[in-house]
Amino acid sequence: MSDMNDMNDLPDSTEPPLVEIQDLRVQFTGGKRPVQAVNGVSLQLRRGEVLALIGESGSGKSVTLRTLLRLHAERSTRITGRVQVAGHDVLGLGPRALADFRGKVASMIFQEPLLALDPVYTVGAQITEAIRRHEPASATEASQRALALFERVRIPSPERRLAAYPHELSGGMRQRAMIALALACRPQLLLADEPTTALDATVQIQVLLLLRELQRELGLAVIFVTHDIGAAVEVADRIAVMYAGRIVEEGTVRELIRSPRHPYTQALLRSRAQGTLGSFALTGQRLVTIAGSPPDLAALPPGCAFAERCPLAAEACRQRQPDAVDISPGHRVRCLRVAETASASPPTATLQACTE
Numbered sequence: 001m002s003d004m005n006d007m008n009d010l011p012d013s014t015e016p017p018l019v020e021i022q023d024l025r026v027q028f029t030g031g032k033r034p035v036q037a038v039n040g041v042s043l044q045l046r047r048g049e050v051l052a053l054i055g056e057s058g059s060g061k062s063v064t065l066r067t068l069l070r071l072h073a074e075r076s077t078r079i080t081g082r083v084q085v086a087g088h089d090v091l092g093l094g095p096r097a098l099a100d101f102r103g104k105v106a107s108m109i110f111q112e113p114l115l116a117l118d119p120v121y122t123v124g125a126q127i128t129e130a131i132r133r134h135e136p137a138s139a140t141e142a143s144q145r146a147l148a149l150f151e152r153v154r155i156p157s158p159e160r161r162l163a164a165y166p167h168e169l170s171g172g173m174r175q176r177a178m179i180a181l182a183l184a185c186r187p188q189l190l191l192a193d194e195p196t197t198a199l200d201a202t203v204q205i206q207v208l209l210l211l212r213e214l215q216r217e218l219g220l221a222v223i224f225v226t227h228d229i230g231a232a233v234e235v236a237d238r239i240a241v242m243y244a245g246r247i248v249e250e251g252t253v254r255e256l257i258r259s260p261r262h263p264y265t266q267a268l269l270r271s272r273a274q275g276t277l278g279s280f281a282l283t284g285q286r287l288v289t290i291a292g293s294p295p296d297l298a299a300l301p302p303g304c305a306f307a308e309r310c311p312l313a314a315e316a317c318r319q320r321q322p323d324a325v326d327i328s329p330g331h332r333v334r335c336l337r338v339a340e341t342a343s344a345s346p347p348t349a350t351l352q353a354c355t356e
Contacts, residue, residue, distance in 0.1 A: 019045035022082040030076030033298040037063040039245035050222040052236035060245040061225040104134045106189040113178035117166040124162030134185040149180040172203040244305035251331035261333045312337045
């Protein structure tokens with residue numbers, strides 16, 4: 001799988017970023033206590049680049065992704081910071097401009113297409129509607145585009161599948177239809193929220209390979225959310241590790257897998273028993289778990305949120321937030337004990353081999 005992670009294929013670093021997120025904070029206020037789901041995230045993404053957001057459930061990955069399309073309920077959500085996508089100030093867009101932005105500039109592949117697709121319309125009708133909403137196409141032209149999209153995502157018998165309702169398709173076919181819908185209006189940014197979670201292992205690898213192929217063919221920028229480090233290695237150019245609403249480590253796939261420097265990243269790699277992809281399976285090794293539980297997002301500690309689970313934590317870690325430290329060009333870590341993490345045990349050989 002080494003061809004999927006060739007760092008020589010990264011976009012030109014002199015080109016301005018397509019996506020620029022600065023100090024993003026997302027707080028949900030609808031419950032008994034405010035929940036700080038995202039706490040100071042800053043990221044950049046260039047055209048043609050794939051960024052994977054990884055971390056445990058509740059780390060803020062999907063919240064960050066959905067914020068790029070302003071999909072959270074506005075009455076119960078407080079968002080601060082700056083989000084720029086292709087020159088659009090996402091947080092400042094009015095209702096009409098936001099509707100034009102969604103689907104045309106940025107679109108999303110949702111985690112569960114059976115819930116994301118409308119059950120009372122055929123999948124073909126939903127795709128043609130999206131095309132006609134954003135482009136001056138006739139019904140016939142839109143239908144032809146929808147058919148071409150189904151062929152591009154390799155749905156068998158595409159004419160018949162266009163007339164099917166979501167519940168009449170298998171999980172793999174629904175996910176391919178969801179990908180076709182997301183690509184219908186030729187967006188510049190594609191957001192993928194754990195698109196392989198509900199699929200079996202064979203279909204997962206097919207969908208991952210399809211996404212990577214389409215991304216390269218169309219020159220898309222992609223943010224891919226996953227909790228599976230194997231999937232991230234398979235599709236991404238860079239990885240950002242999230243914990244308790246913060247980016248704790250960021251770097252190229254090769255750098256992060258070969259030389260992880262945050263204790264949480266190291267723990268994620270060591271705790272991986274068997275991944276989605278069979279080539280990453282670990283056999284004959286004892287599973288190492290991450291002790292403890294993620295912190296309460298409604299009562300975050302003053303210091304590092306991982307301190308209570310970290311074997312290297314010192315008293316200073318519990319008292320203040322660590323600043324980002326540059327380990328190498330493009331590799332940043334937020335950890336007060338970063339000097340000690342360099343001597344930690346290396347990641348699994350199977351994952352390293354996939355970045356060779």
